[in-house]
Amino acid sequence: MTTPAPIQFTPTHQMPAMLARAKDAVGVALVSLLLGIPMIGLHTVDQGGVLAVMTRWPWLLAFVVAMFVGRFVMQFALDHVKLNKAKRERKRPEVAARRPWLTWLGRALLGFAVVLPIAFSGNRYVVDTATTVLIYVMLGWGLNVVVGLAGLLDLGYVAFYAVGAYTYGLLSTHFGWGFWETLPVAGALTASFGILLGWPTLRLRGDYLAIVTLGFGEIIRLILVNWTDFSGGPNGVTSIPRPTFFGLPFSPSTDETTFSSFFHLDYSADHRVIFLYYVILALALLTNLFVSRLRKLPVGIAWEAVREDEVACKALGMNVTNIKLSAFAIGAMLGGFAGVFFAARQGFISPESFVFSESATILAIVVLGGMGSQLGVVFASVLLVLLPELGRDFSEYRMLLFGAAMILIMVWRPGGLIAHREPTVKLGRAPSPVPANQGAQA
Amino acid sequence: MTTMLEYSGVHAHYGAIHALRGVDLNVQKGEIVTLIGANGAGKSTLMMTLFGKPTASAGKIHFQGQDITRVPTHRISRQGIALVPEGRRIFARMTVLENLQMGSTFADPAHFDADLQRMFAMFPILEQRREQRAGTLSGGEQQMLAIGRALMGRPQLLLLDEPSLGLAPLYIKQVFKIIRELNEAHGMTILLVEQNAHHALRVAHRGYVLQHGEIVLTGTGEQLLASPEVRAAYLESSAEAHG
Numbered sequence: 001m002t003t004p005a006p007i008q009f010t011p012t013h014q015m016p017a018m019l020a021r022a023k024d025a026v027g028v029a030l031v032s033l034l035l036g037i038p039m040i041g042l043h044t045v046d047q048g049g050v051l052a053v054m055t056r057w058p059w060l061l062a063f064v065v066a067m068f069v070g071r072f073v074m075q076f077a078l079d080h081v082k083l084n085k086a087k088r089e090r091k092r093p094e095v096a097a098r099r100p101w102l103t104w105l106g107r108a109l110l111g112f113a114v115v116l117p118i119a120f121s122g123n124r125y126v127v128d129t130a131t132t133v134l135i136y137v138m139l140g141w142g143l144n145v146v147v148g149l150a151g152l153l154d155l156g157y158v159a160f161y162a163v164g165a166y167t168y169g170l171l172s173t174h175f176g177w178g179f180w181e182t183l184p185v186a187g188a189l190t191a192s193f194g195i196l197l198g199w200p201t202l203r204l205r206g207d208y209l210a211i212v213t214l215g216f217g218e219i220i221r222l223i224l225v226n227w228t229d230f231s232g233g234p235n236g237v238t239s240i241p242r243p244t245f246f247g248l249p250f251s252p253s254t255d256e257t258t259f260s261s262f263f264h265l266d267y268s269a270d271h272r273v274i275f276l277y278y279v280i281l282a283l284a285l286l287t288n289l290f291v292s293r294l295r296k297l298p299v300g301i302a303w304e305a306v307r308e309d310e311v312a313c314k315a316l317g318m319n320v321t322n323i324k325l326s327a328f329a330i331g332a333m334l335g336g337f338a339g340v341f342f343a344a345r346q347g348f349i350s351p352e353s354f355v356f357s358e359s360a361t362i363l364a365i366v367v368l369g370g371m372g373s374q375l376g377v378v379f380a381s382v383l384l385v386l387l388p389e390l391g392r393d394f395s396e397y398r399m400l401l402f403g404a405a406m407i408l409i410m411v412w413r414p415g416g417l418i419a420h421r422e423p424t425v426k427l428g429r430a431p432s433p434v435p436a437n438q439g440a441q442a
Numbered sequence: 443m444t445t446m447l448e449y450s451g452v453h454a455h456y457g458a459i460h461a462l463r464g465v466d467l468n469v470q471k472g473e474i475v476t477l478i479g480a481n482g483a484g485k486s487t488l489m490m491t492l493f494g495k496p497t498a499s500a501g502k503i504h505f506q507g508q509d510i511t512r513v514p515t516h517r518i519s520r521q522g523i524a525l526v527p528e529g530r531r532i533f534a535r536m537t538v539l540e541n542l543q544m545g546s547t548f549a550d551p552a553h554f555d556a557d558l559q560r561m562f563a564m565f566p567i568l569e570q571r572r573e574q575r576a577g578t579l580s581g582g583e584q585q586m587l588a589i590g591r592a593l594m595g596r597p598q599l600l601l602l603d604e605p606s607l608g609l610a611p612l613y614i615k616q617v618f619k620i621i622r623e624l625n626e627a628h629g630m631t632i633l634l635v636e637q638n639a640h641h642a643l644r645v646a647h648r649g650y651v652l653q654h655g656e657i658v659l660t661g662t663g664e665q666l667l668a669s670p671e672v673r674a675a676y677l678e679s680s681a682e683a684h685g
Binding site: 298301302304305307308311312313314315317318320423424425426 | 493495515516517518519520524525527531532533534535536537539540543544545547548573575591592595
């Protein structure tokens with residue numbers, strides 16, 4: 001009676017799988033043979049000034065065999081992962097369970113972020129890297145509004161980051177504007193750029209939208225490179241003033257009141273690094289608070305609804321145009337804030353900081369983190385910033401490591417590191433006097 | 443009886459395709475009216491012209507005496523018209539509760555709790571699954587949710603586009619039971635577009651038959667059920683399918 005029926009099927013059902021994997025591996029081996037003949041099978045040797053072509057067939061054979069075995073093993077592993085995943089999904093309860101531990105994890109991370117500069121006060125490198133992580137966290141949270149919540153694939157997000165950075169760079173060097181004054185202006189300006197990008201792309205979706213946003217990002221960068229009178233061209237904007245602590249500069253000078261002289265501290269370059277860290281931490285936390293609040297307001301829920309189904313939204317009376325534009329504007333504004341901070345921190349900006357690979361990194365943070373998940377963005381930023389840093393010892397292999405890590409994450413967690421979506425409405429008080437299960441029986 | 447919805451001489455085009463050729467149709471308050479027709483007859487187009495997708499190229503559509511032919515899509519439902527779209531189109535990754543909440547976006551928030559109670563009473567399954575992702579519901583349950591979502595906006599006219607499509611026979615019965623109940627107990631005016639002519643005509647007060655973008659036949663549900671043309675074109679095959 002207790003014979004586990006499914007197991008009886010396994011031998012007969014495993015054979016075709018093995019055969020299919022072997023076929024697949026043979027195919028890969030053939031392709032590698034074709035590619036390998038010129039790349040590995042033949043090589044050139046310098047013979048007294050003349051290049052001679054030599055063959056190395058044993059190498060080629062080894063390569064083809066390695067590809068065959070590698071592909072076979074990889075398929076096996078992938079199938080195994082898929083099977084396990086399917087099993088896990090079958091076990092998963094259907095109800096979107098709440099995850100209190102995620103909230104606690106978030107709080108613990110926040111606590112750690114607050115004490116980090118104190119714990120590592122002597123280590124400028126750690127605080128600097130943490131600042132970089134936080135810039136990406138902020139950018140990730142901004143892009144999350146556009147991609148994660150509203151579902152609009154934006155490949156040119158770095159353009160807004162650039163607009164924010166150049167707004168501060170130019171306003172401060174030409175007109176002497178301070179960091180805090182520029183912040184709202186840059187926010188408004190980047191939000192308008194968001195709408196500017198949003199308008200013509202309203203009808204586009206998915207890959208078409210991605211191409212247009214990609215073009216938009218490149219346009220902004222090319223303008224910055226070529227409009228030399230305005231942006232300084234490839235040389236960028238230099239000597240951008242650093243933010244001050246309520247008007248107190250961080251400098252070793254003795255003729256004016258500086259941060260260190262006001263607080264009777266010995267001057268240290270670390271003060272500014274730590275100050276900048278707290279500025280971006282505060283900005284990031286404000287962003288998080290802002291976005292989490294928005295998500296629970298009608299506009300935030302509408303973003304998600306538009307991501308799910310535009311037609312249904314229109315039929316329910318929602319103005320999809322305004323909903324999309326608001327997502328573009330708010331996402332752009334947050335990117336702009338991050339840009340202002342970036343310019344203030346670096347003191348120097350040039351178009352080179354705003355290339356496509358930056359957009360790709362930010363998008364990778366959102367996707368790896370789990371679309372729409374705020375906490376996921378934090379983990380993904382830490383990972384994507386730290387991996388290349390840790391990988392420095394591997395020099396030229398570092399991008400290989402980076403790519404492999406990204407693939408592994410997507411295989412292991414296709415929905416991102418944190419795929420859990422917290423519902424925006426819950427019934428605090430029970431809507432009916434009868435609990436759900438009793439109500440069903442009645 | 444007052445006229446709730448009236449189409450007069452409505453034409454519609456999709457590019458070069460002339461999808462509606464002068465349709466006259468009306469729905470009186472408190473009625474269930476069904477529109478039947480084969481695939482591609484223009485049933486969905488007829489319903490979508492109400493939402494301006496596509497806009498009627500000629501003719502007028504009036505809702506409660508007001509010309510709504512050229513009102514922007516997103517303003518239509520705010521007039522009191524709710525659509526249960528073909529293929530349900532629920533918000534799959536959002537919870538059941540969130541879906542229902544989206545339906546009440548333009549309703550008075552003061553009614554929200556009472557309306558939610560009403561939906562849970564009508565569809566007990568939705569209460570049980572209220573915090574579940576809507577995409578994990580079965581097809582029939584999703585259809586209940588789509589109807590519930592539309593009703594959350596307190597519409598005066600409910601449009602149902604192929605509500606029985608792709609559902610198990612048991613759920614089809616339930617959907618038509620709900621349609622009848624909504625009309626009898628709550629006085630809801632309903633325009634029902636269906637391929638399942640057999641069920642649709644049995645539940646409807648009146649019906650229209652659409653063919654190649656034109657109304658070819660109209661009458662009460664019983665008249666149409668008995669009409670030889672309807673029997674030949676729409677009932678023989680579906681009667682076989684449903685025993």
